[in-house]
Amino acid sequence: MPELPEVETTRRRIAPFLVGRRIRRVITTPPSYFFITAPDELRKRLEGRSVEALDRVGKYLVMGLDRGDRVLLHLGMTGQLFSSEATSVRLLSATARASLDPDEQRSFEPDAHTHLRFEMEGEGPEVYFRDVRKFGKVQWLPAGEANERLDRLGTDALEVTGEELFRANRGRRVAIKAMLLDQTVAAGVGNIYADEALFLGGVRPGRAAKRVTRTECDAIVAGLHKVLRRSIETGGSSISDYVAPDGSDGGYQDERRVYGRKNEPCHTCGEAIKRRLIAQRSSHYCPHCQR
């Protein structure tokens, strides 16, 4: 679910509740795929520690603690990082939603999917990390220790250049879409913004990477920067699970040009948007505007 703009929005809006505060208590769910570092160890390591920074690297969030230790967070597909005061139907199951009084505005109660709860010292709400599918991750990073997940990442998608994309594409038979999704090429791009960038670049997602010209790479990357920046401005895309840390929806879902718009008219030429599987991901494009 969350790509660079959603992770960046999350970072900006959850930081005030974390940075400059001390963690009093950590409550977790039982060990699972979600915990790279076991929940017991996490609790032991984190309680009493001060949060000094919250950074984003690609789709990862990195919590900087006192003495140089760090905590790696990844939201996966359905991860939600939010304040305990947040209110949103996106935090509820369909059954809970159905039985909800439409005007009711009660705050979120931690459920079985709320894998991390940070109780902070002093004034202010708790911070919750909820993730239904458990594709998200949390990992303790000791001071001074490198991390291969982070080290693998390429240039952040906001800074990547057309030249870099073009160079990565040399000799590659895979679809250009697969290159955009490759986090070692540009960190932070996911399925929505790959499709949107390719639309703005005028290149079909299925085209072999090595057949994309340098000029087209520039256009794709310019489009990528444009959609990422605009999405951050509007608070990301809320399509199924994503909510900002205060419970509010993003706004970029209303500005999508192709993603999830199968059979709907292209805003530029009116032709029906097509959807097909490319690089094992559902991909959307305009057959007239993209070559």
Add this chain to the structure above:
DNA sequence: ACCGCACCCTGAGCGC
């Protein structure tokens, strides 16, 4: 090295 695919996990929505 590169490439495609299975797999990790849970829930929503659909047709029957």
Add this chain to the structure above:
DNA sequence: TGCGCTCAGGGTGCGG
């Protein structure tokens, strides 16, 4: 109501 199927903003690890 229920069953079986497909789909979902991600990433890793395997064999060919």
